Amino acid sequence: MTDLVRIAGIGMTEFGKFPDLGLKGLSKGAVDSALTDAGIQPEDVEVAVVGNAVGGLITGQEMICGQVVLRESEIGGIPIYNVENACASSSTALNLAWMQVQSGAVDVALAVGVEKLTHEDKKVSLEAFSAAVDVEFVRDIIAAMQATAPKKEDGAPAGEAKPKSMFMDIYAAAIRGHMKQYGTTQEQIAQVCVKSHHFGALNPKAQYRNEMTLEEVLGAREVAWPLTVPMCAPIGDGAAAIVLVSADYAKSKGINGPGIAASVLKSGRLPSAMEEMAEVRAARAAYEMAGLGPDDIDVAEVHDATAAAEILAYEDLEFCPRGDGGKLVDEGATALGGRIPVNTSGGLCAKGHPIGASGIAQVCEVGWQLRGECGARQVEGARIGLTQNGGGFLGNDAAAQAVHILVA
């Protein structure tokens, strides 16, 4: 493991709604922190990759977002790549930065995720999301879902004639299928949310730092059955940054941060393909690259755009057999002190989900866990961690799925 690309610096802003901060201010907060953490000067950065998903639609700053925001941290001249992969934009950025260091092209690379998602008109924020799908295709999917949607327990139709939230409708349909097939319950989904809020309350950077009871989660307004409002990731702003260095550079500078044992990006399968969904393929490829398996993982951050998606992730990442995700919740296996604590940051539901920043923010949390710096939410003895970050929908799969495995 001594030849791994190392995480030399970690930085992120608090996540939340910051009307006075734009893409520049958010980025500067995360980048300057990461550079300081690494003890690396702006002029030492050889390449930068910046992930942003909807900043262009919200702020009008498109195309050269990275060059514009990094200038605030006195970074320029070097190759700067602007990348997008919806909610997986910044894990994609990290993957490309890692590739540049891993290949020997550079010794120091910066990966940044930044998102300005809040807008004085909330409709603008919500409409921006609609670009994360093949719009024509998803219209057909939703129509099909609604035609076949199961009824609620009281017999009322589970779907609505017109979806309030396209993404949440897709997530809701997926978990309804799981509930029917495996007996997963709404209470188990709510329990994930209770856990996330508990962790969020322990994370000073989380958007929501309030504990919630099972009754509060279940009694909240319904978004799309079985999902209630706190089970869905909120809209927010934020940024996160990681400084990567080569093994040789780390040695020469005495840097001893976590190593990246695997960095994998996969896209959604073709409609005609018989292969597994991208999340499963990305996880398997990452385990293979790292020479590790799901039993080796001590702590994980997964893409809980909804609390229900976290249960599906347990299975896709092979933390438990297919269908046993709900049981994992019942056993408390993914809570603090459990076999494999998940989303100790609070996850997307409580920490927040400024979408272009979320992937790197997951890596920040796992990096801090492996450095033993998480205080009250620290997983004791965590040595190996995993992050899973999904982006967009395309037909019967996510558009993109990125999995990273870190070792202390």
Add this chain to the structure above:
Amino acid sequence: MTDLVRIAGIGMTEFGKFPDLGLKGLSKGAVDSALTDAGIQPEDVEVAVVGNAVGGLITGQEMICGQVVLRESEIGGIPIYNVENACASSSTALNLAWMQVQSGAVDVALAVGVEKLTHEDKKVSLEAFSAAVDVEFVRDIIAAMQATAPKKEDGAPAGEAKPKSMFMDIYAAAIRGHMKQYGTTQEQIAQVCVKSHHFGALNPKAQYRNEMTLEEVLGAREVAWPLTVPMCAPIGDGAAAIVLVSADYAKSKGINGPGIAASVLKSGRLPSAMEEMAEVRAARAAYEMAGLGPDDIDVAEVHDATAAAEILAYEDLEFCPRGDGGKLVDEGATALGGRIPVNTSGGLCAKGHPIGASGIAQVCEVGWQLRGECGARQVEGARIGLTQNGGGFLGNDAAAQAVHILVA
């Protein structure tokens, strides 16, 4: 040169205004052509990088553009990266695809540039461009330019109180400085445009295929002195694609396409930096990577967003000493039969400039030149070619500059 990454397949659509074609149809045209040209099946592509600049603002398809458009060519499941760098978006995509093959990570990579720029409301197209700058910063620049702008030959102010075209105003200010310092004339700029239209008339994929006389170019409507309408790249739609393969793969399959001797991306300098502009730095780094110099270049495609920018590019790329760009035009050195023919495709001014596609389209042209397939516009005996593609503005430099050097 036998270990170079090879261009196995080249494909592009005709450039122009295609109201019936969206991002999907445009991409499919280029990608399917490139795969057929390479004799490579969609399932053999291991990674794809897709450059698009303003498709999101024009069509609403953001964030996962690559996944959506590549599905039309039966490509999915693999890692797909969506990248932006304004007008240099697709040369950035090519650089990343090259890096993946060069590093040994994959044997077959696809790079695509696609742009849907036309819109039934032309204002939407024009406003989309404004995202390729740091908007706040450029406002200040333009104000400063206008305060100090030289007068026209007849004494009228050269600038207007409110710029009609921010980009063209910046280009015009740059060339006015050059005219003053080095004696470059409006006739020389017009002559570049005459050359581009001559080449465009010989290129069946060009948006403008009409010859123009010097008088017609000079007599056309003024955009920002000394630039007239035909001296400025038009708005259009299009796509271009390149299939790259590793040297080993090329050998095993008997593929003998041009090799990539250099692939370089640089960003604009910081306001405080004393370094050269990105175009100069990118060219020098590319010459060094290739072990070649400007005298070795037989044919080049440069970023003539205006005909004036082509003259500046001659100097930045060291085809002639600083200040001698105008003389190069007078000598006919960059015309067919000259010492170093430039923009044989017709360049951005005549071939067209669907911005996210332009960088790869340049590489398509040079690739075809090195394969000897350019018919009436063929540069005899072309063995080494260069492309230069700039993107966006940021303060006193381009936001991004990419230079590629190809060898037959």
